[in-house]
Amino acid sequence: MKHFLEIRTMEIEQIQAVLARAQYYQQHEENVATVLKGKFVANLFFEPSTRTRFSFEVAERRLGAEVLNFTEASSSRTKGETIYDTIRTLEAMGVDAAVIRLTDNQLLNEFQHQLNVSLINAGAGDREHPTQALLDVLTMQEHFGSVAGLTVGIVGDIAHSRVAGSHMHLLPRLGAKLLFAGADGMVERTEDPIPEGIECVTVDEIVAQADVVIMLRVQHERHAQHMHMTVEDYHQQYGLTKARAAQMKRNAVIMHPAPVNRGVEINSELVESEQSLILRQVTNGVYVRMAVLDTLLGGNNG
Numbered sequence: 001m002k003h004f005l006e007i008r009t010m011e012i013e014q015i016q017a018v019l020a021r022a023q024y025y026q027q028h029e030e031n032v033a034t035v036l037k038g039k040f041v042a043n044l045f046f047e048p049s050t051r052t053r054f055s056f057e058v059a060e061r062r063l064g065a066e067v068l069n070f071t072e073a074s075s076s077r078t079k080g081e082t083i084y085d086t087i088r089t090l091e092a093m094g095v096d097a098a099v100i101r102l103t104d105n106q107l108l109n110e111f112q113h114q115l116n117v118s119l120i121n122a123g124a125g126d127r128e129h130p131t132q133a134l135l136d137v138l139t140m141q142e143h144f145g146s147v148a149g150l151t152v153g154i155v156g157d158i159a160h161s162r163v164a165g166s167h168m169h170l171l172p173r174l175g176a177k178l179l180f181a182g183a184d185g186m187v188e189r190t191e192d193p194i195p196e197g198i199e200c201v202t203v204d205e206i207v208a209q210a211d212v213v214i215m216l217r218v219q220h221e222r223h224a225q226h227m228h229m230t231v232e233d234y235h236q237q238y239g240l241t242k243a244r245a246a247q248m249k250r251n252a253v254i255m256h257p258a259p260v261n262r263g264v265e266i267n268s269e270l271v272e273s274e275q276s277l278i279l280r281q282v283t284n285g286v287y288v289r290m291a292v293l294d295t296l297l298g299g300n301n302g
């Protein structure tokens with residue numbers, strides 16, 4: 001594998017190999033500091049991020065890479081340089097991999113034919129967030145033993161969610177049943193349609209049926225218009241309230257890619273409740289990103 005761009009174009013064997021490597025790193029955090037010795041990795045985030053950006057940096061440092069952090073506001077982007085020319089410039093300096101988050105859905109797919117540096121998708125538009133989907137799966141595997149046979153419900157702004165965009169090409173292939181639910185106008189994905197076999201149901205149906213309930217933030221930054229609903233109305237109609245959480249199956253768990261808007265899509269107390277795996281997802285994100293970096297640069301090209 002040269003690039004790590006989208007779940008939908010990966011072979012199932014490649015996905016399984018990255019997950020297996022992530023499981024390896026879950027159990028072997030020691031003596032890994034030479035895996036990426038001499039490799040230069042640049043983190044280029046053209047959209048805000050806390051988890052993904054620092055998670056990649058922790059992963060890079062744990063594996064012994066040289067880390068370059070890019071800040072758009074103090075870069076030559078402010079002088080009109082394109083994203084392509086920015087990456088091409090780093091490539092010319094000998095950078096081995098570029099971890100990129102950006103608003104455009106397709107730019108990374110175009111760059112893969114134009115650039116030699118390894119490109120890693122850290123979240124592209126509303127299309128895919130492949131490392132997030134894999135860390136979700138790693139967390140489910142850790143908790144339940146396997147993803148096969150689970151019912152996973154994703155609730156919220158499916159239309160604008162790159163996490164949902166990756167999961168709709170991942171969870172069904174791993175044997176999970178995937179359900180979507182959300183407010184009117186927040187479920188249908190016009191440019192990147194939901195594949196057949198994924199059912200769109202109500203929030204209450206997901207709460208009643210799912211082993212894993214994944215709540216999503218409303219992505220206001222990707223909406224053309226403001227929501228015509230108060231926060232409290234949204235919370236009561238589509239959020240994971242305490243009353244809804246009480247209806248979940250006995251062993252069901254709550255997940256969220258975060259950032260969380262407490263009191264909007266999820267009751268604040270549920271975020272750190274016993275049912276919640278949200279912080280475990282963050283921890284597992286480092287192992288998945290170590291596995292991706294190792295796969296592309298470290299010789300573990302499973």
Ligand code: CP
Pocket residue numbers: 048049050051052053123132257258259
């Ligand atoms: N889940 C996720 O991508 O979070 P950040 O936007 O903080 O990276």
